[in-house]
Amino acid sequence: MDARLPAADLSARIDGLDWPALEAELNAHGCAVVRGLLTPQTCAALAAWYDAPQHFRSQVIMARHGFGRGEYRYFAYPLPDLVSTLRAGFYPPLAAIANRWNQALGVETRFPAAHADFLARCHAADQTRPTPLLLRYGPGDYNCLHQDLYGEHVFPLQLAILLSAPGRDFEGGEFVLTEQRPRMQSRVEVVPLTQGDAVIFPVRERPVSGARGPYRVNLRHGVSRLRAGSRHTLGVIFHDAA
């Protein structure tokens, strides 16, 4: 399988997305889906990288940490072109949304326009290890609800791209989000994805507008139990890890 992936096309695709619609979807539902971001060929090539150790800095067996069942590997620097293209391309429009969220929440932090400048901030605080990851689930595997926090510096949005085809490669294994609202019961979103779709979601929190102005809701994400087959995901997190 050819793993030279079309980074230039991908940058143009990301820039050309309907960002106002994606922002509206995020604000309305707590997540937004980009349909068919990656082709099935690219998805298959990426999933096959899981078995190429030269791409990765470490591996996590989820059951050993109580994170669920399944495993993942963090990419090493330098990131493969496709992964750095995704990080550099999605960051600027997401940073604009993150800055509007911080303004709404009365949080002073503002994110620079370029990902390299945000990474410099992480690196200066000793958050220097790359966080993009590939995940692999088999029958019975699942990912417990969690937040991907790796230090003081947190970029508030992330994305996950489904690399496998539901129904063909696996059954079950739904991407889920929960929203914990102050003094209210929690809300859940099950996000139906097909191969190559990307879901954009908050790392930890987001503003929701209420009658008395914006309030903060706390989010977690995870994956329900796989009933059969094999499921791969590419996770793109924008802050580096301590």
Ligand SMILES: O=C(O)CCC(=O)C(=O)O
């Ligand atoms: O496998 C998934 O869909 C979720 C992966 C995940 O937790 C992440 O990308 O942060």
Ligand SMILES: [Fe+2]
């Ligand atoms: Fe995660």
